[in-house]
Amino acid sequence: MSVSTIWLGIGFLGQALFTSRFLVQWIVSERRGESVVPLAFWWFSLAGGLTLLSYAIWRQDPVFILGQATGLVVYVRNLILIKRRRGMASS
Template sequence: MTVSQLWLGVGFLGQALFSSRFILQWIASERRKESYVPVLFWWFSLAGGASLLAYAIWREDPVFIVGQGAGLFVYTRNLILIRNRRRLNGGEQVDA
């Protein structure tokens, strides 16, 4: 396996994680019979975004780097907000 093939695998893995978040959100919404964004959506966003950012850096693609880098701040911030809300609620599960 070449370095290029390895990085291509990282890129495809990131894209798979990133795309899976929409399927996850769709299934969660269907189960609730309303639009719903589960916490796992943000974790998939973060993992997929980080993988895609690494791939973009390897490709030296500034457009891709800026897009994925900015997204990581949003995903991380949402996870922080959810964690803080859970702490205020005594650790109980809350809708995200």
């Protein structure tokens, strides 16, 4: 198996993780009967974003790198805000 094939697999894995976040959001929203962004959405976003950023760096694609790196800031910030809110709620 070539290095290119392995990286292609990593790219597809990242895309699958990233797509899964929408499926999770849709399923949770349908079950609750309202639009919801569950915690898992942000974790799938982070995992998919990191995997896709790795792939973009390997491809040396500056547009793809910038897009994924920017998204990671948003995903991490949302996870921090959620953790902070939950910490305040338990106080």
